[in-house]
Amino acid sequence: MKAAVRLIKVTKSFQKERVLKGITHSFEAGKIHGIMGFNGSGKTVMFKCICGFMIPDKGRVIVQARQIGKDTDFPPSVGMIIESPGFLPHLTGFANLKRLAAIKRLVSDEQIRESIARVGLDPFSKKKVGQYSLGMRERLGIAQAIMEDPKLLVLDEPFNGLDKRGAREVCDLLEELRGRGRTVLVAAHNMQEMESLCDTICEMDAGVLTQVK
Secondary structure (H helix, E strand, O other): OOEEEEEEEEEEEEOOEEEEEEEEEEEEOOOEEEEEOOOOOOHHHHHHHHHOOOOOOEEEEEEOOEEEOOOEOOOOOEEEEOOOOOOOOOOEHHHHHHHHHHHHOOOOHHHHHHHHHHOOOOOOOOOEHHHOOHHHHHHHHHHHHHOOOOOEEEEEOOOOOOOHHHHHHHHHHHHHHHHOOOEEEEEEOOHHHHHHHOOEEEEEEOOEEEEOO
């Protein structure tokens, strides 16, 4: 088994509260891994440690064979949605993604538009993001996460605000990415969606991660 992400005795505390309690787990490459858990269970903090936004107090986080905080500050090829995607409300969806794409300069305008179209939005729309519905913002967040074709996707509640059809379209997209060898970590509340989509499912409860599928 080739692991895309390995957590080794990962512990994280804020003041006196231990949010992650010695998590040890491997997420296999090329699969979709679901993480179930209520708000406050530690899912988002674990995702932030995987993406390099937080460093654990103890333990190691290894992504794509590199230890976060030692070999690299951030994983080399990752797309993410963590908490609510932050976009500039006075710009269009395309203009927002073009600004983000300018950081690494890995994708063309055409590739940005393709990513927007893949999540069911109009890449040529003049509508400003401030006028978007919650579901449209979520779709744009997914477009941002996939536009650079990362090897790893970390998606925290990507189904928020989506209707049944939208959720199904996102599931189809994630299945397509898995078919191309990408690894997906996805946190969600809806067990039914997760059961059909994910190769493995873990539950996070009070900072403890347990595999249930």
